[in-house]
Amino acid sequence: MLILPSEVRLIEMLVAFVALYLTIFYILLYIKYRMEIKSSPANKGYKPKLSVVIPAYNEAKEIPKCIESILALNYPKDKIEIIVVDDGSKDNTLEIAQGYEKLGVKVFTKKNEGTAAATKNYGIKKATGDIIATLDGDSYVHPEAVNNMINYFNDDSVMAVTACIKAYSRKGTNLLTSVQRVEYIFTLFSRKILSSIEAVNVTPGPFSMFRKEVFEKIGYFDVTNILEDQEFAMRMQKNNMRIKSSMNAEVYTDVPFTFRELLKQRTRWHRGGLHNSLKYLELIGPRYGDMGIIVMPLTLVAILLLFIVFVMVGLYVMFPSPYLYALGVNSLLLNVHWITFVGLSVFALNFLWIYKGIQYFKEEKVTLLEIIIYVIAYSYLVTIYWISALLKEITREKMSW
């Protein structure tokens, strides 16, 4: 097979352009909206009734910490309703949750339907609060998280608020969990910027809050969707509902410890993301402002190009030019192309941008080395996730949570 470097270069050029454009776009947005990004809404004493719905499937080990974190919230106790929905767990999640009934926790159990959406919907239909929060059973919240989020609802136009989700692993720390920790922190920063241009496209499962009327107006979580939290946010966007993002409402979620677990999770996310992007292609276009003109289309293009370039580079490595061997080390010097310099600037700019984003979370001790590893590893990992997701799509393997 003859893969010419010039063909790879052309794709690399497009990837570099899109990546550079997106990074600079985010930086300029940050400069423009920095005051809004740094600020949090004032506390005007608004304390609506809050229902926290906790869907749980085989979470016997994690559910106590999750429930206790809600019980420990610094929020009027008479204004919090805790609903645990056991999705037919095979372990003793139900029994453990029932142990908290004496503390006012409402516990329900239902037949397993294979998706988190059905479990959340079951709990949401039982909820009586004006604001409904969904909290994954393997996550726990900071005592001030709800206060920090609820203030956003002072603005009547805000329909949902996402939390400041941070990664932890109950199994310990390793390179993978470190990379995920950096990823989660940087994602928060990016989401906050997206929030300033009304382009948040996910209300993450670990902890998100919604006005009850959202469900009344656009329906519940899609039970056929494996990435229901993203689908729901995209549906909200389609209906022009505002989603805000909090940078100080801390929530901790358990992240995969092994590569196998991570791959399984990300394959699900990417397959779900692909389905949702195709389902909501209509969000592309000027009707949806910056999100429809830049964020959605360029993100899709970047993913596609990134995938193509890795496949081409892979083929180039598998079928290398024989001159590489003949030239030895010299080939490295000769291989330096002008796009290499652009690539280096993309790398440097991204690195500085991520560093800047992480600086927002001073309490998080992230080393430079962790950021470098993240920047280098991320694109490779994403490609692996996409390959895995596409393979599962082709083989039509059933998705489950």
Add this chain to the structure above:
Amino acid sequence: MERKVNLPIYILTFVITVIIFAIGFWFGTVYDSMMSENIELQISEVSYQLLSMQLFYLTGESVEYCDFYKSELDKIDSTTAQLGYELTFLEETKGYTNPELKDKYFVLETTSLSVNRKISEICGSEDKEVLYFYSNEKCGEDCIIQGRELLKLKENKNVRIYSFDCTIDSPIANSLCKKYNVKAYPTIVTNDKILVGLHKYNELLVGIHF
């Protein structure tokens, strides 16, 4: 909800992106010319070595010096081949073409070919001589593959390969192409045979009579 359209940011982002691309392109151009100067310098050095060889055998053609001639020519051939790979690699990876540099390289190859022939007359030689005519302008994938097949041949057999692009402005390459009546690409001329069209490694072994 009011949607935001930050048109000035789109434009400013585009301008900054293009500026970074332009700076990258400028760096790349400077880098390429540095590499090209380096190749040119090496061509001059090898040409000088070849000139020394010519002067040496002109002062006294003797079989006594055959070992010296052969070892020097091997070094020169190896460097010349390396320079050829570098030029080809630059063309393949970057589409980088510098006709002036290629002309100098073809002059070097032709000088090397003449010196080799002369030394073979004096000392005898087991090496096969292969002239490879190609065209970057008129022959695409076939010539790229042919170049790679010849490289494989050079790595495995005692063969001296001289490559010439017939369609660039190089008097020496053009006259050789005319001399061997090259009409199609790739064309391979050996001591006793002309092979026209793409020939894979095994076909070359048969065609060149190894």
